[in-house]
Amino acid sequence: MIFFVAMEIMFFAALISAYMIVKSGTLFWPPPDQPRLPVNATAINTLVLLASGFMLFRAERTFGQAKNPDAAKILLRLSIFLGTIFVVFQGYEWVKLIGFGLTMTSSTFGGFFYLIIGAHGSHALAALLVLYLMQRKLHKNQLSREEFWASQIFWYFVVGVWPILYILVYLN
Amino acid sequence: MAEAVTTAETTEEVHTHHGEPDFWSKYIFSTDHKMIAMQYMFTGMIMALIGGYMAYVFRMQLAYPGESVPGFGTVTPLAYNSLITNHGAIMIFWVAMPILIAALGNFLIPLMIGCDDMAFPRVNRLSYQIFLLSVVVLLASFFVPGGGFGGAWTAYPPLSAQSQYNLTPFGAPLWLLAVALEFVAFLLGGINFITTTMNARAKGMKMYDIPIVVWMIVIASILFMASVGPLIAGAVMLLFDQVLGTTFYNPDAGGDPVLWQHLFWFFGHPEVYVVLLPAMGVVAEVITVFARKKLFAYKTILYTTFATGILSFFVWAHHQFIAGIDPRMAHVFTVTTVLISIPIAEMLFCYIATLYGGSIRLTTAMLFALAFLAEFLIGGVTGIYLGSSGTDIYFHDTYFVLAHFHYTFFPIAIIGFFTAIYYWFPKMFGRMMNETLGKIHFWGTIICFNGVFLPLFVLGIGGQHRRIYNFKNFPDLATPDMHNLRIFATWSAVVMLLFQIPFLINFVMSLFRGKKAGMNPWKANTLEWTAPSPPPHGNFKEMPVVYRGPYEYSVPGREEDYWPQNVPN
Numbered sequence: 247m248i249f250f251v252a253m254e255i256m257f258f259a260a261l262i263s264a265y266m267i268v269k270s271g272t273l274f275w276p277p278p279d280q281p282r283l284p285v286n287a288t289a290i291n292t293l294v295l296l297a298s299g300f301m302l303f304r305a306e307r308t309f310g311q312a313k314n315p316d317a318a319k320i321l322l323r324l325s326i327f328l329g330t331i332f333v334v335f336q337g338y339e340w341v342k343l344i345g346f347g348l349t350m351t352s353s354t355f356g357g358f359f360y361l362i363i364g365a366h367g368s369h370a371l372a373a374l375l376v377l378y379l380m381q382r383k384l385h386k387n388q389l390s391r392e393e394f395w396a397s398q399i400f401w402y403f404v405v406g407v408w409p410i411l412y413i414l415v416y417l418n
Numbered sequence: 419m420a421e422a423v424t425t426a427e428t429t430e431e432v433h434t435h436h437g438e439p440d441f442w443s444k445y446i447f448s449t450d451h452k453m454i455a456m457q458y459m460f461t462g463m464i465m466a467l468i469g470g471y472m473a474y475v476f477r478m479q480l481a482y483p484g485e486s487v488p489g490f491g492t493v494t495p496l497a498y499n500s501l502i503t504n505h506g507a508i509m510i511f512w513v514a515m516p517i518l519i520a521a522l523g524n525f526l527i528p529l530m531i532g533c534d535d536m537a538f539p540r541v542n543r544l545s546y547q548i549f550l551l552s553v554v555v556l557l558a559s560f561f562v563p564g565g566g567f568g569g570a571w572t573a574y575p576p577l578s579a580q581s582q583y584n585l586t587p588f589g590a591p592l593w594l595l596a597v598a599l600e601f602v603a604f605l606l607g608g609i610n611f612i613t614t615t616m617n618a619r620a621k622g623m624k625m626y627d628i629p630i631v632v633w634m635i636v637i638a639s640i641l642f643m644a645s646v647g648p649l650i651a652g653a654v655m656l657l658f659d660q661v662l663g664t665t666f667y668n669p670d671a672g673g674d675p676v677l678w679q680h681l682f683w684f685f686g687h688p689e690v691y692v693v694l695l696p697a698m699g700v701v702a703e704v705i706t707v708f709a710r711k712k713l714f715a716y717k718t719i720l721y722t723t724f725a726t727g728i729l730s731f732f733v734w735a736h737h738q739f740i741a742g743i744d745p746r747m748a749h750v751f752t753v754t755t756v757l758i759s760i761p762i763a764e765m766l767f768c769y770i771a772t773l774y775g776g777s778i779r780l781t782t783a784m785l786f787a788l789a790f791l792a793e794f795l796i797g798g799v800t801g802i803y804l805g806s807s808g809t810d811i812y813f814h815d816t817y818f819v820l821a822h823f824h825y826t827f828f829p830i831a832i833i834g835f836f837t838a839i840y841y842w843f844p845k846m847f848g849r850m851m852n853e854t855l856g857k858i859h860f861w862g863t864i865i866c867f868n869g870v871f872l873p874l875f876v877l878g879i880g881g882q883h884r885r886i887y888n889f890k891n892f893p894d895l896a897t898p899d900m901h902n903l904r905i906f907a908t909w910s911a912v913v914m915l916l917f918q919i920p921f922l923i924n925f926v927m928s929l930f931r932g933k934k935a936g937m938n939p940w941k942a943n944t945l946e947w948t949a950p951s952p953p954p955h956g957n958f959k960e961m962p963v964v965y966r967g968p969y970e971y972s973v974p975g976r977e978e979d980y981w982p983q984n985v986p987n
């Protein structure tokens with residue numbers, strides 16, 4: 247899993263550096279005729295995602311403790327719930343932005359926005375699916391420590407890369 | 419996903435199927451690492467024939483422009499573009515990668531480190547299935563309207579991004595898709611190789627007891643996994659440019675075409691070392707066994723491999739010296755490029771030092787290993803001219819470049835493969851190959867190979883550009899002197915292809931009629947020779963225990979000149 251995430255980090259690093267190179271070659275970024283991104287609303291959404299990562303961290307800490315067997319289940323569910331809110335809100339934001347005229351083909355800026363944020367969103371969806379499977383296993387008490395840890399690495403990666411993308415893409 | 423998963427999974431599967439497994443589960447849907455290695459190897463060999471056929475067709479077009487090629491017909495400019503593009507892509511992604519990394523890695527790693535199978539056998543099977551899918555997609559791309567992709571194997575935009583330039587509206591996305599699938603397959607394989615080597619070694623095998631070839635395959639896998647991410651990112655952007663009409667690489671709309679070159683070569687240059695290292699490892703094994711001498715400077719070779727791996731990430735921009743990059747940047751990349759030849763040269767010197775004073779046995783495998791050293795050296799030396807930004811401005815995109823990288827890739831992919839197959843054939847199939855046919859094959863291949871590419875160096879220095887369909891249209895390049903060299907190279911290529919027939923005959927004959935090989939026909943030390951030939955499912959009768967390094971040959975005071983790793987004393 248660590249190897250896989252290392253490869254993923256290189257993937258996002260490439261997207262980010264491609265974005266920076268193209269950005270540095272233009273005078274006005276984002277292009278003046280393109281709609282602005284919702285900076286404040288997404289800031290709140292960022293906090294939601296970070297909270298989700300924190301809940302997962304708490305779930306790991308309580309996982310396997312005899313005195314409080316249900317705490318991990320609740321925390322894991324909470325983490326998935328917060329993560330889902332994040333993805334749904336992102337989807338809502340996309341629908342609005344497309345309505346305002348920011349599409350993949352409207353400009354290189356739009357292309358990069360949907361490519362980078364979309365790549366992150368699809369990773370978030372995949373990671374949520376993994377966490378959901380873990381949650382079902384946990385419910386049946388079949389979850390092993392290693393499986394849980396591997397899925398956590400993936401989710402921490404999704405959570406951890408987001409603030410970087412937020413700063414680079416939204417706060418430019 | 420958890421790294422603590424043991425190899426118990428496979429043994430369980432074997433025990434639940436009593437009796438002989440049927441054809442499908444034995445040959446097609448096997449999770450056995452040796453069967454998957456064979457699947458990769460045979461797929462790679464078939465693709466090599468297809469790639470060789472393509473080379474034959476466009477070499478004939480270059481020597482006799484406009485004339486009908488026997489076995490193909492008239493080569494149109496579109497078909498020519500598609501042929502050279504797919505020849506390059508097939509030979510690197512569908513021949514060198516599956517044979518050197520996937521087939522050798524799958525076959526050798528579990529046997530050489532003494533375990534029963536890969537860490538994740540089902541992931542391994544999935545890896546081959548995805549690879550096979552990528553082959554199907556690639557072959558399908560030749561039969562869509564417009565034909566196979568024709569934007570050269572490096573796929574530089576805007577030529578590759580817009581179908582009004584490359585004229586292959588369906589071939590281009592399919593080609594990209596095939597490449598992407600192929601990378602997913604090797605990603606899964608690479609995770610398997612690294613995890614297996616780290617976790618499943620035989621009892622007593624320390625880090626410095628691992629055979630060099632296993633080390634090299636593992637390091638190559640790490641390089642591949644660290645470099646493939648940017649290429650996938652670039653490929654997604656290129657695919658969107660082709661299919662959705664985005665403008666990442668379109669300078670008219672604010673994109674940057676050189677961006678692709680950076681992303682591609684950030685992967686592309688480590689990729690050279692991804693295929694080189696396994697071949698170097700194979701040669702190391704063969705040289706020590708047939709020189710009957712301990713490998714010279716095991717640890718130095720290992721450290722130089724690490725150095726090569728790290729340096730390979732800092733040389734990529736030497737492909738863009740004339741693409742408009744800052745000349746000061748070009749200086750930096752000239753230095754790193756010349757620097758990377760040091761560890762590789764050191765490795766070659768260690769191999770030559772291994773030969774010095776050994777009692778050399780010139781078997782076919784050994785001949786190929788020695789040819790690898792000689793031919794790769796030519797490739798390396800000519801690389802220095804191209805790595806220096808000053809000379810590269812003149813040589814860029816000429817046949818000099820082409821001859822240079824064929825002098826590196828041919829030793830790696832073809833000679834490396836032949837070295838491995840002549841050496842491990844007894845272990846793979848339990849029978850010996852015919853040495854006489856092997857030597858005919860060796861001399862025919864090596865002499866003709868030089869006959870193809872030495873003239874191309876001369877043509878390249880003469881200014882012959884790489885991507886020209888018909889040289890008759892360029893009076894400066896159509897002189898009789900230059901054209902005779904072209905004809906000579908073409909006929910050398912044809913004869914070289916014909917010399918593969920003895921190999922195929924030898925391969926098939928030996929498969930069924932060859933002399934039975936014992937467990938250890940070459941008297942070698944490494945663990946795979948302690949398993950029966952061919953090894954059964956589960957590999958070893960009893961799991962081996964390792965007592966020493968893999969290269970203890972001709973140790974003074976011992977009766978035999980070899981000392982297997984698993985023998986206590």
